[in-house]
Amino acid sequence: MIHIDVGRNENKTEISGAMTDISFLLIIFFIVTAVFFADKGLFLILPKKGRKPVQLNPKDVVEVSIGRDALFLNGRKVVNMDYFRAVVKERLEINMNTVVVLNVLRGVKYQRVLSVIEEAKKGGASEFSIISLSRKSVPVKVERREH
């Protein structure tokens, strides 16, 4: 008597189909939730350790002190950011190597510093030196990357 087993492969097909569905669901999950390795932000290049402080000609410098609620440009309180931006733009038109020196006073929030950098960049500045109250000047170059 010959015994023929007909239904043996049916289970394998069902399992394979279920695994494919699960794998596709996981793929969709990862596509939706994952983040690719590309950041958006402000790109900085710090100066090398041990590098001597750069002596800047006062004519090449726009010095601004950033307080919690106020901005001080060359010792004077600035009323609004438009004026600060206009000063930066004007100085850059005279001398394109102008460096914007930011003195960050105590208690200033991170967003505030970035807002000031943003205004300076709107005015065309690309070279910054950021001085935090207790630290030495760290000239920071903001690099433009073309894509």
Added chain:
Amino acid sequence: MADIAFLLLIFLILVTGIDEKGNVKLPVFRYSQKVSSPKRIAIVIDKSGRIFVDGFAMDWSRFDSFLNSLSNKKDIIARLIADSSTDYSNVDRVLSFLRKKNILKIVLVTKEPVNGKKK
């Protein structure tokens, strides 16, 4: 078909990453640039100034040891994901640590303003 699906899945797992920002509220910056690099470290600074690397909170000495372990690697880009309302002195301190360890390329991760206006 299942093989192709699993290959795609493995590819996606490898090339994407989990969002490390967590509860940090990113600062708004209009002139952000796209920066991508395979050699990156992510440093998160929360509102109170605590530092997290790879999801683990670190004190300054541990952070220093962690940076020492990277000293033999070249061309690393450090991603600084700091909360917008954290004190700038916390960010500055991390920058000075990075500079001491010769990690000179930094991305201050920001977000763009919505509809051209700051939030």
